[in-house]
Amino acid sequence: MTEDAEAARHREKMQKRKAVQDAEVAGKTVEKGLLMVHTGAGKGKSTAAFGLALRMLGRGRQVGVVQFIKGAWSTGERGPLEAMPGLEWHSMGEGFTWETQDRERDVAAARRAWEKALELMGRPGLGLLVLDELCIALRYDYLPVEEVVAALVARPHGLHVVVTGRNAPPALMEAADLVTEMKLVKHHFAAGVKAQEGIEF
Amino acid sequence: MTEDAEAARHREKMQKRKAVQDAEVAGKTVEKGLLMVHTGAGKGKSTAAFGLALRMLGRGRQVGVVQFIKGAWSTGERGPLEAMPGLEWHSMGEGFTWETQDRERDVAAARRAWEKALELMGRPGLGLLVLDELCIALRYDYLPVEEVVAALVARPHGLHVVVTGRNAPPALMEAADLVTEMKLVKHHFAAGVKAQEGIEF
Numbered sequence: 001m002t003e004d005a006e007a008a009r010h011r012e013k014m015q016k017r018k019a020v021q022d023a024e025v026a027g028k029t030v031e032k033g034l035l036m037v038h039t040g041a042g043k044g045k046s047t048a049a050f051g052l053a054l055r056m057l058g059r060g061r062q063v064g065v066v067q068f069i070k071g072a073w074s075t076g077e078r079g080p081l082e083a084m085p086g087l088e089w090h091s092m093g094e095g096f097t098w099e100t101q102d103r104e105r106d107v108a109a110a111r112r113a114w115e116k117a118l119e120l121m122g123r124p125g126l127g128l129l130v131l132d133e134l135c136i137a138l139r140y141d142y143l144p145v146e147e148v149v150a151a152l153v154a155r156p157h158g159l160h161v162v163v164t165g166r167n168a169p170p171a172l173m174e175a176a177d178l179v180t181e182m183k184l185v186k187h188h189f190a191a192g193v194k195a196q197e198g199i200e201f
Numbered sequence: 202m203t204e205d206a207e208a209a210r211h212r213e214k215m216q217k218r219k220a221v222q223d224a225e226v227a228g229k230t231v232e233k234g235l236l237m238v239h240t241g242a243g244k245g246k247s248t249a250a251f252g253l254a255l256r257m258l259g260r261g262r263q264v265g266v267v268q269f270i271k272g273a274w275s276t277g278e279r280g281p282l283e284a285m286p287g288l289e290w291h292s293m294g295e296g297f298t299w300e301t302q303d304r305e306r307d308v309a310a311a312r313r314a315w316e317k318a319l320e321l322m323g324r325p326g327l328g329l330l331v332l333d334e335l336c337i338a339l340r341y342d343y344l345p346v347e348e349v350v351a352a353l354v355a356r357p358h359g360l361h362v363v364v365t366g367r368n369a370p371p372a373l374m375e376a377a378d379l380v381t382e383m384k385l386v387k388h389h390f391a392a393g394v395k396a397q398e399g400i401e402f
Binding site: 006007010011014015018024025027028029030031032034038040042043044046047048049050051052054055056057058059061075076077078079080081084101102103104127128160173176177178179180181182183184185186187188189191192193194195196197198199201 | 207208211212215216219225226228229230231232233235239241243244245247248249250251252253255256257258259260262276277278279280281282285302303304305328329361374377378379380381382383384385386387388389390392393394395396397398399400402
């Protein structure tokens with residue numbers, strides 16, 4: 001096949017691809033606040049949620065963050081995000097459950113975080129609410145799944161919510177508009193590499 | 202079981218969990234720049250990469266971004282990231298391949314983007330390099346996989362690189378330290394919801 005013929009075939013294929021793409025875009029007309037879940041054993045669940053926060057802030061919208069587990073230590077993204085107008089950040093967790101070793105304390109911390117989440121959900125003008133590691137609190141039964149899912153489903157029409165954490169409960173995934181599983185294919189920890197600043201925290 | 206007994210059992214379980222966790226952390230001593238790949242059909246590949254960029258910038262490190270495909274339109278995160286000191290952003294793509302419909306032009310754009318990536322890899326002091334949608338350029342054979350993987354493997358010791366895009370080639374995953382597949386479990390586009398500002402762009 002000559003170069004011209006190859007170029008023409010490529011153009012034809014891409015024209016068809018574009019027609020399909022345009023039709024798909026035209027068929028999507030609904031605008032609504034989404035309930036998004038980032039789950040799975042891989043990396044990127046919280047990182048992508050904070051990336052969304054950044055994107056939303058970049059559009060001039062307001063963003064709330066509630067951290068259910070983490071928060072006892074600092075992560076690199078918190079400083080720059082908090083420096084941006086429109087962000088409200090609440091770290092309500094006391095670290096991983098194996099650090100506190102006190103179930104009652106963990107349950108109380110999760111409850112306080114959830115109350116804060118409910119308060120932010122009622123905040124007029126909020127564009128995105130990040131509920132970081134809420135799945136962990138649900139998994140350990142620190143909060144009742146039914147209560148949490150019912151409140152998330154009843155969120156204001158335009159509010160986007162992203163929930164992160166491993167082991168998202170089935171009822172939450174059922175209620176969600178978007179579920180992404182961050183799947184661990186290969187991890188450097190297995191090769192003895194430690195958690196490094198700017199990457200893991 | 203009484204509440205006290207339950208609390209004691211929880212504490213004991215978490216003490217064991219913490220011992221395992223601490224031993225795992227102690228066993229990891231290697232520090233090195235990682236080659237990370239975000240692939241799969243789900244959302245969050247680029248978003249998590251930009252979240253990493255934010256984290257690294259928050260640690261006061263320098264970050265380079267090269268966009269291989271996207272770049273013809275603006276995304277919400279670009280403005281706030283570019284406003285931070287230490288970021289250098291190059292959008293070298295001309296949009297999706299079905300928009301340009303010109304293979305030669307796409308190959309030339311990918312080559313220019315790759316030259317820019319090589320230049321940034323040689324930049325002293327760079328902490329993280331984001332090669333956004335490089336997998337797409339590799340998938341369409343706009344760039345030879347062997348050449349790209351060889352250069353990535355030969356990167357400076359301390360430099361972290363994250364490569365995004367669907368259909369990461371096997372040779373790239375083989376060379377990577379971390380591979381995460383963003384797996385689509387459920388997507389709102391299927392329910393007729395359109396791409397919305399602050400979420401998809």
